Every structure is written in structure tokens, then in C-alpha cells.
Amino acid sequence: MARSAQPQDKAARRRMAPPMQFGGDLVLWAAWLYYEEGLKQDEIALRLGISRASVFNLLQKARDEGVVTITIDPSRIARADLAMKLHELWGLAECYVLPNEGGDTPLHDRIGRLGARIVEQKIGDEDIIGVAWGRTVLSLSKALSPMQHPGVTVAQLTGSSMATHDFSPEFCTSNIASRLNARCVNLHAPGVLSNAAMKDLLMREPMIEQHFALLRRCTMTLFGVTHLDGPTLLQNSGFMQPSFIEEYRAAGAVGFASGYFFDIEGRIVTTDFDSRHVVMPLEDFRRVPSRICIGGGASKFEAIRGMLRARIATILITDQTTAEALV
Amino acid sequence: MARSAQPQDKAARRRMAPPMQFGGDLVLWAAWLYYEEGLKQDEIALRLGISRASVFNLLQKARDEGVVTITIDPSRIARADLAMKLHELWGLAECYVLPNEGGDTPLHDRIGRLGARIVEQKIGDEDIIGVAWGRTVLSLSKALSPMQHPGVTVAQLTGSSMATHDFSPEFCTSNIASRLNARCVNLHAPGVLSNAAMKDLLMREPMIEQHFALLRRCTMTLFGVTHLDGPTLLQNSGFMQPSFIEEYRAAGAVGFASGYFFDIEGRIVTTDFDSRHVVMPLEDFRRVPSRICIGGGASKFEAIRGMLRARIATILITDQTTAEALV
DNA sequence: ACATGTCTCTGCCATTTGTCAATGACATTT
DNA sequence: AAATGTCATTGACAAATGGCAGAGACATGT
Numbered sequence: 001m002a003r004s005a006q007p008q009d010k011a012a013r014r015r016m017a018p019p020m021q022f023g024g025d026l027v028l029w030a031a032w033l034y035y036e037e038g039l040k041q042d043e044i045a046l047r048l049g050i051s052r053a054s055v056f057n058l059l060q061k062a063r064d065e066g067v068v069t070i071t072i073d074p075s076r077i078a079r080a081d082l083a084m085k086l087h088e089l090w091g092l093a094e095c096y097v098l099p100n101e102g103g104d105t106p107l108h109d110r111i112g113r114l115g116a117r118i119v120e121q122k123i124g125d126e127d128i129i130g131v132a133w134g135r136t137v138l139s140l141s142k143a144l145s146p147m148q149h150p151g152v153t154v155a156q157l158t159g160s161s162m163a164t165h166d167f168s169p170e171f172c173t174s175n176i177a178s179r180l181n182a183r184c185v186n187l188h189a190p191g192v193l194s195n196a197a198m199k200d201l202l203m204r205e206p207m208i209e210q211h212f213a214l215l216r217r218c219t220m221t222l223f224g225v226t227h228l229d230g231p232t233l234l235q236n237s238g239f240m241q242p243s244f245i246e247e248y249r250a251a252g253a254v255g256f257a258s259g260y261f262f263d264i265e266g267r268i269v270t271t272d273f274d275s276r277h278v279v280m281p282l283e284d285f286r287r288v289p290s291r292i293c294i295g296g297g298a299s300k301f302e303a304i305r306g307m308l309r310a311r312i313a314t315i316l317i318t319d320q321t322t323a324e325a326l327v
Numbered sequence: 328m329a330r331s332a333q334p335q336d337k338a339a340r341r342r343m344a345p346p347m348q349f350g351g352d353l354v355l356w357a358a359w360l361y362y363e364e365g366l367k368q369d370e371i372a373l374r375l376g377i378s379r380a381s382v383f384n385l386l387q388k389a390r391d392e393g394v395v396t397i398t399i400d401p402s403r404i405a406r407a408d409l410a411m412k413l414h415e416l417w418g419l420a421e422c423y424v425l426p427n428e429g430g431d432t433p434l435h436d437r438i439g440r441l442g443a444r445i446v447e448q449k450i451g452d453e454d455i456i457g458v459a460w461g462r463t464v465l466s467l468s469k470a471l472s473p474m475q476h477p478g479v480t481v482a483q484l485t486g487s488s489m490a491t492h493d494f495s496p497e498f499c500t501s502n503i504a505s506r507l508n509a510r511c512v513n514l515h516a517p518g519v520l521s522n523a524a525m526k527d528l529l530m531r532e533p534m535i536e537q538h539f540a541l542l543r544r545c546t547m548t549l550f551g552v553t554h555l556d557g558p559t560l561l562q563n564s565g566f567m568q569p570s571f572i573e574e575y576r577a578a579g580a581v582g583f584a585s586g587y588f589f590d591i592e593g594r595i596v597t598t599d600f601d602s603r604h605v606v607m608p609l610e611d612f613r614r615v616p617s618r619i620c621i622g623g624g625a626s627k628f629e630a631i632r633g634m635l636r637a638r639i640a641t642i643l644i645t646d647q648t649t650a651e652a653l654v
Numbered sequence: 655a656c657a658t659g660t661c662t663c664t665g666c667c668a669t670t671t672g673t674c675a676a677t678g679a680c681a682t683t684t
Numbered sequence: 685a686a687a688t689g690t691c692a693t694t695g696a697c698a699a700a701t702g703g704c705a706g707a708g709a710c711a712t713g714t
Contacts, residue, residue: 025403025407028399028403028407031399032404032426033426033428033429035397035399036399036440036441036444037429037432037440039429047428066400067399067400067403068397068398069397069398069400070362070395070396071395071396071397071398072358072359072362072394073393073394073395073396075475076355076394077355080352099356099359099360101360101374101375110364113363113364117363148402
């Protein structure tokens with residue numbers, strides 16, 4: 001029956017009316033029949049008068065365009081017991097742990113994907129999201145699926161650096177904003193100035209003041225962590241000269257997140273450099289209700305622990321290895 | 328390579344650590360690797376140390392339990408051009424049209440499924456949903472996927488009938504409430520009383536008064552439509568005797584929705600019967616912001632048109648044939 | 655009018671997924 | 685202790701899907 005149907009296909013197709021149904025929106029049509037009504041691609045092809053391969057292509061398009069979305073309940077991930085332990089142990093509001101055994105994509109991409117799912121789910125219609133930068137944040141931004149959030153604002157948390165890499169702060173924010181169809185507000189200022197006086201001057205600029213006023217209204221922030229051993233992004237990106245990092249390390253700092261340095265006990269570490277560093281004041285930052293830190297990998301363990309002790313994040317997204325080390 | 332791997336599987340499995348990762352939540356684990364990381368079932372089986380068939384079963388469980396959900400963007404359905412035409416022509420807030428060419432399940436189940444997707448997407452955390460009854464509403468309730476909406480209230484819109492069928496008003500409401508994990512408030516009163524005096528008396532009962540007060544706070548209602556020709560559910564269900572329906576028909580009524588009769592022009596039709604009929608006053612009903620009518624099939628066309636003219640619904644969910652007839 | 659480039663669609667084959675009867679572990683009853 | 689029932693797991697097989705190279709449609713430039 002299925003066999004003998006093959007030769008009829010073409011004839012049957014010709015007999016059919018041109019595909020004008022469902023507003024001619026074949027992508028939608030195919031997606032509905034496949035995912036909701038559970039028809040086989042064959043059947044859909046027959047009914048729509050196209051080849052099965054085309055149906056396959058339509059379905060792929062539907063997934064790409066976000067007409068159909070496949071979601072994994074993030075609350076279930078938060079309920080997984082490693083996550084629960086971290087949540088209790090570190091006083092986190094929420095915690096998400098990426099399983100170790102995964103594909104062979106780089107870890108930051110995998111964590112980024114997990115982060116994307118969580119951000120998608122948490123985002124509210126009128127949120128103001130402060131976004132820092134980093135490899136994992138960028139991965140997250142790329143993994144976000146297209147959404148309609150015209151009321152959301154994505155704001156740059158830190159000043160910019162010379163973009164020697166493909167992930168500048170601006171790129172992270174604009175990437176996220178475009179996925180969400182949200183407003184993007186960049187901070188048009190260097191992240192590091194040549195002297196303290198210049199910083200003070202700049203901070204009084206109306207445009208900059210306005211931006212920091214906006215940041216104070218953030219409902220959510222999103223940032224990575226970095227450790228300070230060896231060549232990290234901080235220096236590679238040209239954001240900060242090695243000598244300054246050395247200074248912080250000398251003062252005991254083990255990590256950097258969202259603009260702040262901290263030591264192994266979670267104490268904030270400051271040096272002269274802070275007076276030239278354009279960043280949201282820590283008190284303001286700590287007032288943001290949801291502060292999402294995303295990062296993992298064995299090398300970051302100390303930094304993440306320090307960051308947790310410093311209570312910089314309220315929500316942590318990390319990988320299994322790091323999570324296990326943290327309990 | 329794939330061939331020769333087969334015999335190794337069992338040995339490989341034995342070598343593996345017991346599956347303790349991801350909180351031992353294999354369902355979640357498999358779902359993540361499959362849907363997010365895009366691994367093949369084979370690979371997952373290998374990494375988890377179970378057979379591929381088990382992976383398949385886990386994935387199925389994940390879908391059944393709602394750990395993963397597959398959604399079709401309902402706004403896209405509303406944007407399909409038939410829906411747009413109805414929206415403009417009838418002043419509906421929203422309109423959704425089910426494609427004709429679908430599986431071979433009964434139409435009301437198919438429309439119910441579409442309705443379920445839309446309700447799932449529209450539902451807010453504190454909604455109060457008034458639910459009438461009918462075959463399609465019941466189908467909808469069965470097609471809802473499990474969700475967490477503890478703040479939502481599902482309230483019975485009309486009084487009860489002798490449940491000669493499997494779809495009583497109570498069954499519709501409790502079904503919906505249990506899917507949503509919402510509060511279920513039933514109306515413990517007959518839908519039709521023997522005389523007007525009895526109705527008046529009953530309406531003054533505190534419990535009943537309370538219920539109607541709750542209904543006035545509804546943010547959303549959900550109901551079907553029925554035509555009045557031939558044996559409809561109204562009589563089959565024992566809700567209403569044929570003679571009364573005859574009376575309404577004699578007065579020009581062509582349909583019945585959510586407790587009200589109306590004629591072909593959309594005028595509300597009343598008879599003596601109304602004075603014995605326990606139902607939300609129409610003025611109150613019309614004040615509910617979202618009034619979702621779900622129903623289709625050629626036989627209901629006239630009834631649906633009358634219902635639309637009577638402005639009973641603000642949102643219509645129907646099938647393509649009916650939609651085409653309505654433009 | 656013809657050539658050229660760009661896209662989409664097609665038909666086929668390798669791979670992946672879904673189904674099912676049989677197996678074995680474990681709990682309950684006799 | 686043996687018999688029986690229940691249920692998750694498995695391997696083998698059938699069906700469905702994904703990928704791809706080439707055909708065909710369509711538009712644009714020569």
C-alpha cells in the first residue's frame with residue numbers, strides 16, 4: 001500500500017489545489033501537522049502537494065525561525081540535586097548545573113546554551129538587563145532563540161575596550177537585544193581611562209550619568225567570571241594591561257566578575273586602578289534583584305568560589321565539575 | 328565502525344560508573360543531551376550506559392511529563408491570513424484557524440488541541456478562568472500539557488446538569504485545573520431549576536453569591552457553541568429538555584454559547600426558561616476581558632456567526648471551513 | 655533569444671528513530 | 685520455597701528521517 005502509493009504521488013499532487021491553505025504559510029502548516037497532529041512527513045507531503053524532502057526543509061525552517069520551539073523545563077534542572085546543594089550551601093536564589101557528558105563543543109558554548117534557555121525563561125516583559133561581556137556571555141547571546149520582547153531593555157554594564165576580539169561589550173549587548181527584539185542601550189565610553197580626574201569628569205557627563213541611572217533600574221544582570229592566573233581575556237582583549245592585573249593579584253585578588261575584583265575569601269579588592277575604571281558602583285550592583293553569573297571550567301573554580309563568597313551573584317549557571325568542586 | 332561497536336556495548340556499559348550524574352535524573356539528562364546538545368540516541372545510550380531503546384523511552388517520558396515541550400508560536404497562527412480577515416471583519420481581538428488537512432481524529436479533538444496551545448500561552452499567573460462545558464472544551468482540557476500555575480483559579484461558569492455524559496461542567500473545570508495545577512472552584516448548584524422562585528432563592532445563598540462574585544472577577548472565559556437543530560448536546564446531556572429548546576427556536580434562536588441563546592442576527596433571545604437558568608448575568612459576562620470561544624464544524628456555522636454578532640466572544644478558535652464561511 | 659547565476663525542489667540512500675516480543679529482575683501471593 | 689504477577693530493559697527489525705547531488709524554475713544580464 002505504502003509502496004504502491006509512490007508512483008501516484010506526482011499525479012495526486014497535480015490534482016491538488018495549489019497550496020493556498022493556512023494563509024499559504026507552508027512553514028506554519030507543516031509544523032502544525034507534524035508537531036501537533038503527529039502526522040508523518042509523507043502524509044504532510046501528500047496533503048500539501050509537495051515532496052517529502054520539502055516538508056523536511058519546511059520543518060527545519062520552522063525550527064530555525066523559531067516557529068516551533070523545543071524547551072526543557074529549567075526548574076527541573078534547578079531541582080537536580082547538585083544544583084540544590086549549591087543553592088543551599090551558598091545561599092543562591094537559583095542554581096543550574098550543566099551535565100559533564102555532553103557533545104564535543106567547547107564548554108563555554110555548552111554553558112552558554114544552558115544559560116540561554118534559562119534567560120529566555122526568566123525574562124519578563126519590562127525587564128532591564130545589564131550585560132557584561134566575556135566569552136561565555138557571548139556564547140549565551142548566540143544561543144538565544146528569537147523572541148518578541150519589545151518592552152525589554154538591554155544595557156551595557158561596563159565601558160568598552162578596544163575591540164581586538166570578536167566579543168566586545170557592545171557585541172554582547174546588541175546580540176542579545178537583537179535576539180530578543182529588545183532595545184539596546186550601549187555605554188559609549190572607554191572602560192578604562194588614563195587617570196582618575198578624567199573618570200570623574202566623564203562620570204558627570206549627562207549621557208554617562210543617564211546611563212548609570214538606567215543601570216540602577218536594572219532588574220537583571222548577566223556576567224561571566226574570570227580567574228587571574230596566566231593569560232586571561234582581560235589582558236588578551238586589551239581591556240586591561242597585565243601590570244594592573246599583577247597589582248590586583250598582589251593585593252590578593254583571585255578573580256574578576258562584572259567589573260569587580262575579589263580575593264579567595266570573597267573580599268572586594270581595590271587598587272588605584274578602580275579610580276580609573278568605568279563601572280557601576282558595587283552598592284548599586286548589589287541592589288539588582290537577579291544577578292546571573294555564568295561560567296565554568298576547572299580553571300575558574302577559585303574565581304567562582306570567591307565570587308560566590310563576595311555575594312556578587314544570586315543565580316549561578318555552571319558545569320558539573322565546577323559544581324562538584326563547590327560542594 | 329558503528330557495526331563493530333555493537334558487541335562492545337554491554338561490556339562498555341558495565342565499565343561505566345553507575346548513573347549518578349545530573350542528580351540521577353535520567354529523564355532530564357537524556358532530554359538535555361538530545362534536544363539541546365543534539366546528540367544521537369546512540370551516543371546518549373553509550374554515555375549513560377543504557378540501551379538505545381531505553382534512551383528512547385526516557386525521551387518519550389520527558390515529552391509526556393512535560394520536561395520538554397514543543398510549542399508552535401501561536402502569534403504566527405493568528406497572523407495567517409484567514410485569521411487576520413476574521414479578526415478585522417468581526418472585530419475580534421484574536422482569531423485562530425485550524426487547517427483543514429489534518430489527521431483523522433475527530434474535529435473537536437483537533438480544535439481542542441489548538442485551543443490548548445493558545446490557552447497555555449495566554450494564561451497568566453493570577454488569572455481567574457471561567458469555564459463552561461462542551462465536547463470541545465473537554466477536548467481542550469485533555470490536550471493541555473501539565474503546567475505550574477498555583478495562582479490561577481478555574482471556576483465553573485454554569486450550573487451543573489445530571490451527568491449522563493462523560494463531560495459534565497465539573498469534569499471540564501477539574502480537568503483543566505489539574506493540568507494547570509490551579510485551584511478549582513466548582514459551582515455546586517443545578518444549572519436549571521424547577522421554577523423562577525427557586526432560582527431567586529438559590530441565587531441569594533451565600534455560597535452561590537460568592538461564586539458569582541468570583542465569576543465577576545474573571546479575567547478569561549472559555550466556552551463552546553452549539554447549534555439548535557436536531558439532537559444537540561444540550562438535550563442529550565439532559566441539561567435541557569427538548570421542549571425548551573423548541574421554545575427558543577420558535578423565538579428565533581439559532582445557537583447557544585456560555586449560557587446564552589441568540590438569533591441569527593446576534594440578538595439575545597430569552598424565554599421564561601431564563602428565569603430558571605443559573606448562569607452569569609450577560610452584562611457581567613461581557614465585562615470579562617478575554618472571552619475565548621472554541622468550536623467549529625460546518626454544522627455550527629450559523630451558530631458561530633450569531634455568537635460573533637452578539638459579541639459574546641473576543642477570541643475565536645475555529646477550523647478552516649468555518650472560518651472561510653465566515654468571511 | 656540565449657546564457658548565466660541563484661534558488662528551490664526532487665529522488666535516492668545512509669542513518670536514525672520507533673516498535674515490539676522476549677527477557678530477566680524483583681515483589682507479592684500461595 | 686515455589687509460583688505468579690509486574691514492570692523496566694533489551695536486541696532485532698521496520699519505518700521514518702536527514703543529507704546530498706543533480707534537475708528544474710525563475711530572474712537577470714548580455
